[in-house]
Amino acid sequence: MPIRTRDGSRKDIDDHINSLKEDLAHFKQDVVGLLQSMVEAGKNTGTEVAHQAQREAAHRVQELRKGLERTRDRGKEALESTQHTIEHHPLAAVLTAIGAGFLFGRFFRS
DSSP: EEEEEETSSEEEHHHHHHHHHHHHHHHHHHHHHHHHHHHHHHHHHHHHHHHHHOOOOOOOOHHHHHHHHHHHHHHHHHHHHHHHHHHHHHHHHHHHHHHHHHHHHHHHHH
């Protein structure tokens, strides 16, 4: 069914509706493509964040292991030093142990 526009030209209503349908179909494809791109970008961003967190956690674990090794080494050194002192000064070590035991006993009794 032909209609007249303001400028006087004739258009077919069906052609106009079909043109609108095509435009809407293109718009729908664009929106779907945009949403797919956004989802993919979100996945990539999420994956990158996960990888960054994983690297950070691995770094922290490595630092904790180094600290544990240093602490263990210091403990070994302190134990060896104590053993050396006891071997070279047994009487002083025994008297120190008796004094410490006496103080702990007095402290916990009250």
